[in-house]
Amino acid sequence: MRLLSKKDSRLILDPLADNNPITIQVLGVCSALAITAQLKPSIVMAISVIFVLGIGNVVISLLRNIIPSKIRIIVQLIIVAALVIMVDQVLKAFAYTLSKELSVFIGLIITNCIIMGRFEAFALGNGPWRSFLDGVGNALGYGVILIIVGFFRELLGSGTLFGFKVLGDSVEKTGLYAIGYENNGFMVLPPMALIVVGIIIWVQRSRNKELIEEH
Amino acid sequence: MAINTDKNSYTILFAVIMVLVVGSLLAGFASGLKPRILANERFEKQQNILYTLGVNNNEGPNDVEFISTDIVEAEFKKYITRQIVIEGDKETDNDQAYLIDIKKEAKKAKKSDYTRRLPLFIGEINGKEIYVVPVRGKGLWDAIWGFIAMDKTMTIHGVYFDHKGETPGLGAVINQRFFMDDFAGESFMLNGSFKGITVTKGNNDPKNLDKTDQEVDALAGATITGDGLSAMLKKDIKMYLPYFKKLNER
Numbered sequence: 001m002r003l004l005s006k007k008d009s010r011l012i013l014d015p016l017a018d019n020n021p022i023t024i025q026v027l028g029v030c031s032a033l034a035i036t037a038q039l040k041p042s043i044v045m046a047i048s049v050i051f052v053l054g055i056g057n058v059v060i061s062l063l064r065n066i067i068p069s070k071i072r073i074i075v076q077l078i079i080v081a082a083l084v085i086m087v088d089q090v091l092k093a094f095a096y097t098l099s100k101e102l103s104v105f106i107g108l109i110i111t112n113c114i115i116m117g118r119f120e121a122f123a124l125g126n127g128p129w130r131s132f133l134d135g136v137g138n139a140l141g142y143g144v145i146l147i148i149v150g151f152f153r154e155l156l157g158s159g160t161l162f163g164f165k166v167l168g169d170s171v172e173k174t175g176l177y178a179i180g181y182e183n184n185g186f187m188v189l190p191p192m193a194l195i196v197v198g199i200i201i202w203v204q205r206s207r208n209k210e211l212i213e214e215h
Numbered sequence: 216m217a218i219n220t221d222k223n224s225y226t227i228l229f230a231v232i233m234v235l236v237v238g239s240l241l242a243g244f245a246s247g248l249k250p251r252i253l254a255n256e257r258f259e260k261q262q263n264i265l266y267t268l269g270v271n272n273n274e275g276p277n278d279v280e281f282i283s284t285d286i287v288e289a290e291f292k293k294y295i296t297r298q299i300v301i302e303g304d305k306e307t308d309n310d311q312a313y314l315i316d317i318k319k320e321a322k323k324a325k326k327s328d329y330t331r332r333l334p335l336f337i338g339e340i341n342g343k344e345i346y347v348v349p350v351r352g353k354g355l356w357d358a359i360w361g362f363i364a365m366d367k368t369m370t371i372h373g374v375y376f377d378h379k380g381e382t383p384g385l386g387a388v389i390n391q392r393f394f395m396d397d398f399a400g401e402s403f404m405l406n407g408s409f410k411g412i413t414v415t416k417g418n419n420d421p422k423n424l425d426k427t428d429q430e431v432d433a434l435a436g437a438t439i440t441g442d443g444l445s446a447m448l449k450k451d452i453k454m455y456l457p458y459f460k461k462l463n464e465r
Binding site: 034035036037038041065066067068069070071074075078079082085086089090092093094096100103104105107153154157158163171185188189 | 220230241244245248379381384385
């Protein structure tokens, strides 16, 4: 027996490419711009969102039949905020260093539009297991873009990856810098993230013509 | 069983129950974990102070590794020989001085009748007395703070900076070695008067070999964090100036 039925595995795989939350639905771009100047925070953020969206989707899905539709957005917001705060408190008590690392992300996760988007569009109408898969899938799709953007911004902006000087030392002029290469300071600034995301969208659409809207 | 979730009474009931459940859950979490969180924060302060003295677990050139929380209290007692609180001209020994909340002190000091309590920690490294002071200021998004260790001529021995919510990869890198290490050897004093240390662009000294320029090379994409850091150093270190003057006259 397969672990996931064909329908279920689409829930995970679709958001990775053809229905990616960032490049196709253009959700969650704010955090994709804010924290991708380096690779490490991008990965930390991706993991945090996988965690919160997976669990949040399950909670919403379990409550989907008793949530009053008039105040559903408020309920969703409270659930994601409570979840994130609880995780933050537990980390502060038992894994202090990790919680320091995550400090900025905690607030950013709550406001991430992908999370509210998936609660609203999927978890309110589907069972817990499918909602969990959908949450993890969308968070992965988000994470993949974050990591790609983080990779290029850190490599071209600072000449490093995870803080390691992969292109040589820009001050000592070794490696690539010895032949006149310079870091592009613009890469570390947020506008460049938008341009990198734009390039990813362009590449994706030129490879898959079905994604191009007719106008 | 289908519930009519559209009824107003149901909506209100749901909202009330949800607030009660979530509220008590969060309150329970917060109060249950508080002792552990406070202990962690205390250890962190001790780790930060010891870090500026050079007591840390750094191995590689990019490491910022504190000593382990199991031994930090014993090590803190070993290295920090005196903790004093400065109030105006008065200095009192107080071995809880590191717990003084300088954010609250700064707030209280705005009232004219309050003399701000300034904590100072004296440690001994290689037979030399090192003075560690806390600083706190504003970055781009939120608070930044740190500890500055210096000798009695106000030349920096080591620093540790941290932040609450600076942008990851930009302002947030103030707690990285390549930035913090630049401060060692710089002095707050120039020809006998207080000048501070400025984080600046275009000082033409990216390796920071010039230790007499009172300048440290700025971070790309973090101008406001850097400016906030310079202002924090000028303002908070200056408050300790009378103490250091007295120290040098002795």
